[in-house]
Amino acid sequence: MSLPKFNILESSCVPLPVENVDTDQIIPARFLKATSREGFGENLFRDWRYNKDQSPNKEFVLNSPVYRGSILVAGKNFGSGSSREHAAWALFDYGFRAVVSSFFADIFKNNALNNGLLPVQVSEAFLEKILNAVQADPDVQVRVDLPQQQIILLPTNEWESFEISSYKKSCLLNGFDDIDFLLSKKEKIKAYELKSELLYGT
Amino acid sequence: MEAKTLFDKIWDRHVVENIEGGPDILYIDRHYIHEVTSPQAFTGLENRKVPLLHPEKTVATADHNIPTKGQHLPIQEVLSRQQVKTLTENCEKHGVDLYGLNHPYNGIVHVIGTELGLSQPGMTIVCGDSHTSTHGAFGTIAFGIGTSEVEMVFASQCVLQPKPRKMRITIDGELQKGVTSKDIILYVISQISASGATGYFVEFAGEAIRNLSMEARMTICNMSIEMGARGGMIAPDEVTFDYLRNREFSPKGKDWEKAVEQWKQLKTDEEAVFDKELTFSANDIQPMITYGTNPGMGIAVQGKIPALNSVPKQNQASFQKSLQYMNFKPDTSLVGHRVDYVFLGSCTNGRIEDLRAFASLVKGKKKASTVTAWIVPGSQQVAKQAKAEGLDQILEEAGFELREPGCSACLAMNDDKIPEGKYAVSTSNRNFEGRQGPGARTLLASPLTAAAAAIAGKITNPVDFL
Numbered sequence: 292m293s294l295p296k297f298n299i300l301e302s303s304c305v306p307l308p309v310e311n312v313d314t315d316q317i318i319p320a321r322f323l324k325a326t327s328r329e330g331f332g333e334n335l336f337r338d339w340r341y342n343k344d345q346s347p348n349k350e351f352v353l354n355s356p357v358y359r360g361s362i363l364v365a366g367k368n369f370g371s372g373s374s375r376e377h378a379a380w381a382l383f384d385y386g387f388r389a390v391v392s393s394f395f396a397d398i399f400k401n402n403a404l405n406n407g408l409l410p411v412q413v414s415e416a417f418l419e420k421i422l423n424a425v426q427a428d429p430d431v432q433v434r435v436d437l438p439q440q441q442i443i444l445l446p447t448n449e450w451e452s453f454e455i456s457s458y459k460k461s462c463l464l465n466g467f468d469d470i471d472f473l474l475s476k477k478e479k480i481k482a483y484e485l486k487s488e489l490l491y492g493t
Numbered sequence: 494m495e496a497k498t499l500f501d502k503i504w505d506r507h508v509v510e511n512i513e514g515g516p517d518i519l520y521i522d523r524h525y526i527h528e529v530t531s532p533q534a535f536t537g538l539e540n541r542k543v544p545l546l547h548p549e550k551t552v553a554t555a556d557h558n559i560p561t562k563g564q565h566l567p568i569q570e571v572l573s574r575q576q577v578k579t580l581t582e583n584c585e586k587h588g589v590d591l592y593g594l595n596h597p598y599n600g601i602v603h604v605i606g607t608e609l610g611l612s613q614p615g616m617t618i619v620c621g622d623s624h625t626s627t628h629g630a631f632g633t634i635a636f637g638i639g640t641s642e643v644e645m646v647f648a649s650q651c652v653l654q655p656k657p658r659k660m661r662i663t664i665d666g667e668l669q670k671g672v673t674s675k676d677i678i679l680y681v682i683s684q685i686s687a688s689g690a691t692g693y694f695v696e697f698a699g700e701a702i703r704n705l706s707m708e709a710r711m712t713i714c715n716m717s718i719e720m721g722a723r724g725g726m727i728a729p730d731e732v733t734f735d736y737l738r739n740r741e742f743s744p745k746g747k748d749w750e751k752a753v754e755q756w757k758q759l760k761t762d763e764e765a766v767f768d769k770e771l772t773f774s775a776n777d778i779q780p781m782i783t784y785g786t787n788p789g790m791g792i793a794v795q796g797k798i799p800a801l802n803s804v805p806k807q808n809q810a811s812f813q814k815s816l817q818y819m820n821f822k823p824d825t826s827l828v829g830h831r832v833d834y835v836f837l838g839s840c841t842n843g844r845i846e847d848l849r850a851f852a853s854l855v856k857g858k859k860k861a862s863t864v865t866a867w868i869v870p871g872s873q874q875v876a877k878q879a880k881a882e883g884l885d886q887i888l889e890e891a892g893f894e895l896r897e898p899g900c901s902a903c904l905a906m907n908d909d910k911i912p913e914g915k916y917a918v919s920t921s922n923r924n925f926e927g928r929q930g931p932g933a934r935t936l937l938a939s940p941l942t943a944a945a946a947a948i949a950g951k952i953t954n955p956v957d958f959l
């Protein structure tokens with residue numbers, strides 16, 4: 292099986308300058324009843340995106356006619372709360388390929404990486420810079436360059452580097468997935484089990 | 494020998510391999526699953542044509558979707574029924590023990606794992622559920638994972654994890670009357686914020702922690718995820734061993750003696766160094782309640798919502814958005830504010846002690862007629878115990894009814910939804926927008942504070958009732 296590859300992404304951005312966007316907002320619990328991975332994009336940010344009468348909420352950025360793109364730019368502590376991977380599936384299914392924030396919750400970060408959705412952690416100052424630029428001109432292009440580990444605000448060429456473990460980076464660049472990797476470690480795992488049984492009797 | 498923290502001791506022992514420039518391959522001793530986050534992992538495994546490596550190390554329950562009334566009947570809602578059925582079929586097919594609906598061991602995954610003695614000191618424990626941190630109360634490394642990782646555990650009994658940084662939070666001194674472990678954790682989160690421990694694994698220590706029962710310790714570790722921590726843990730001691738002795742899956746006889754000998758080694762060495770240390774005084778903690786839409790937005794029940802200008806500038810927009818959702822004003826007190834619903838339950842406060850605390854306060858009083866209350870035990874065993882102790886009687890006389898176990902209004906995937914705009918004092922762990930139903934307004938608090946609200950019909954300091 293393979294992971295969707297990620298290399299260089301150039302896109303306009305969708306700004307969501309809200310802090311502590313938790314996974315209950317990204318995909319509310321009542322939409323977690325599916326037993327497959329598909330189709331969650333439809334309910335991405337459901338309760339912010341639609342009014343009570345199910346009409347689109349015009350105030351919400353996903354319904355805006357001007358903001359488009361496959362990069363979501365969000366406030367600090369994105370993806371907190373529930374471990375539901377459905378949040379990463381919903382963002383990816385909707386069409387996002389990268390999320391930029393000044394801080395990500397740990398479980399969300401893992402879930403995103405395991406689905407080819409790149410979490411890009413930037414400084415608060417750089418986040419503000421992108422948000423300001425996007426709000427001034429919705430067509431502003433941002434480049435997320437995974438090989439160089441850089442995010443670049445194209446009109447001004449301002450950039451910042453971001454962190455990712457070299458293991459995860461190579462997974463994303465090559466489309467390798469963790470499970471294949473772990474399956475290739477079978478012998479090691481077996482040896483570990485034998486050793487720990489000797490040492491701890493478990 | 495190099496001084497080590499409790500966390501290091503357990504983690505290092507479980508590393509199968511350290512990947513150059515990457516995470517560790519971490520071996521998992523115990524894996525819990527439930528109906529919501531496991532189906533796609535089973536499908537993934539089948540698509541790869543890979544067997545479950547150690548079905549005996551995985552234990553399943555149905556808890557998130559199930560009704561809390563009429564559990565002997567088929568689940569009415571089609572999608573929920575389908576999800577529970579899928580779990581049952583998957584467990585049968587792959588040889589996983591399932592404590593499904595109506596099983597005497599059924600209940601919320603983090604309640605049953607501990608009460609059955611499945612979670613034991615020194616283990617690594619994961620579940621596709623963020624509140625897996627609960628099990629850390631037994632001196633384990635326990636953390637929530639996503640569905641891809643559930644599939645990894647199925648396939649290899651391992652996950653890939655970067656080693657988190659280590660934090661110790663010490664609570665010195667003694668708690669005041671009416672202050673519980675729920676208040677400790679709500680207080681800590683209010684002090685360090687909902688992201689204050691992101692990237693860290695937290696050990697809780699200090700006199701106030703040592704004096705807590707296992708149930709109370711579980712409440713603290715449970716909510717460590719609400720400050721962003723990867724997990725929380727408490728070193729095992731006599732309280733832990735007493736709790737585990739003679740549990741269904743605890744070691745027995747000679748094995749027990751041997752296990753306790755090993756468990757006694759599980760503590761942080763005196764010289765060990767943490768990446769971050771925080772200390773609080775138990776004496777500063779009062780009964781707490783949240784006023785906003787993340788668990789960091791907490792105040793003493795008697796206190797006031799912060800004034801706008803006391804909130805850092807960059808947080809003001811989120812603060813205002815939150816208050817708008819709750820329909821509260823800055824710089825005001827919540828005491829006396831109307832309460833429409835009271836929810837006692839969840840993996841945070843759905844254990845026998847929580848029911849006892851609630852019952853002790855409402856005993857001989859009457860529920861306010863304007864309040865709808867849902868009392869949901871965390872498991873079949875908790876329900877059974879409550880009945881054996883006559884708590885159901887006490888509750889009934891006060892106008893409350895014991896429902897059947899499950900996650901219930903904690904995340905409102907079943908029918909237990911707080912209606913839009915209503916105020917619910919809940920003993921659960923998340924006050925996010927819509928968490929307890931679209932438009933629901935949640936105030937998190939301890940079982941005592943919830944009980945006081947149910948009797949008064951408004952927010953009240955529980956200490957007044959004690």
Ligand code: SF4
Binds near residue numbers: 557
């Ligand atoms: S009770 Fe709530 S927090 Fe706990 S496992 Fe169930 S849904 Fe999750």
